[in-house]
Amino acid sequence: MKSLYGDEKELLARCRQGDLAAYDILMQRYEKKIYTLCLRMSGNSFDAEDLTQEVFLKAFRALPSFHGQSAFSTWLFRIAANTCLDERRRRKRRPAVLPLEKALPTEDGEIRMEVPDKTSDPLAAALNSEMKDEIQELLDRLSPEQRSVIILRDLQGFSYEEITRMLKINMGTLKSRLNRARSQLGKLYRSKEEQKSRPEHLKGGRGVET
């Protein structure tokens, strides 16, 4: 591990001089973790790709201001976490354009838009199931702040200290956020398991008559 960090310093120095080949090596080292973080934060692979690119672009541009105060990985993940959180905030402010399901009232009566049913499209269904695995379903139900601490701590294994530095929050905030996020996850997981194991005749409204 130590030799890896020493080697990383040299790579960083080369990157600062504009050596893109060195930056490629650095990116290769972190792309999986950064992409996983972005994927888990955004919930879909299209946004995850954009976000990952954004993170690496931002990091390269900001490299001159990084002087090794913290580990490079901590610094990089801070950029990644903030990029994902910013993106979510931006999205919230600019919500979906038009609710398609709703009929538009006009002078000549209502206009109803035909929206293809996604569930009947096998390709869309396959894509959906690929992107939204069970873990994502649970993570999507946490707030972005809670999700980010879970991802950094439990998916990526950073220490509490590192996470406080990445998210620029204090230790108390992190602990309570992590506690709430984890117990929320535990609840969701339990209800999911219960639903799975529940006998067939109790699911939905279709009772089995005997």
Next chain:
Amino acid sequence: MNCREVKKLMSEYLDQMLEEQKKQALEEHLSVCSNCRDEIVSTQNVLAWLQAAPEATPPPDLRQKVLRRLQQERHPAGKAGRRWFPPAVAAAVIFVLLVAGNLLPGYMAGRTGVQRLGAYGSATDSAADQEATAQEADAAPEIAAAYDGEAENLQPADMKRYALLQQEAKPPLHLFRVLLNACGIPLLLLAAFWAAKRRKESKT
């Protein structure tokens, strides 16, 4: 320790970060409170499940895309501004070749014709030869006039020159020019159009 306190310390307990004293107090509570015990166990389960999830694989061209954008940023005017340059140079080269191809062979043929005729004259030593060449160059307009018309009024010597010029230069030159223009002009237009298109693209 009560349930609220246990909830507060749960994460640190799971991450084995509690000091021994607090840990024992917490475990004591767990041994009597099934609610808290259930919560801790299910949380432990979900975390184990999360941690077992494989890392996602990024698209293979992701790094290439980043590098390409960084490269573009480094030469902001460079890439966009220079794209129209090669076709513009090509257009300029074709234009020069066309002009040269149309004017130069005629001029050269005129000169060589004069020189060859001059060689029929008397001068043999080099100094006189040079002077003679200069004189013959002065005579070029005269020959050109002869070339253009009034062939019937020419002296026998001029007739000889005229015949020679016509025989030597005219038929191959004519063919050459037609070929040159037939190929060159479309090429020139194509290159110019291409350059203009790229320029327009780089501006938007």
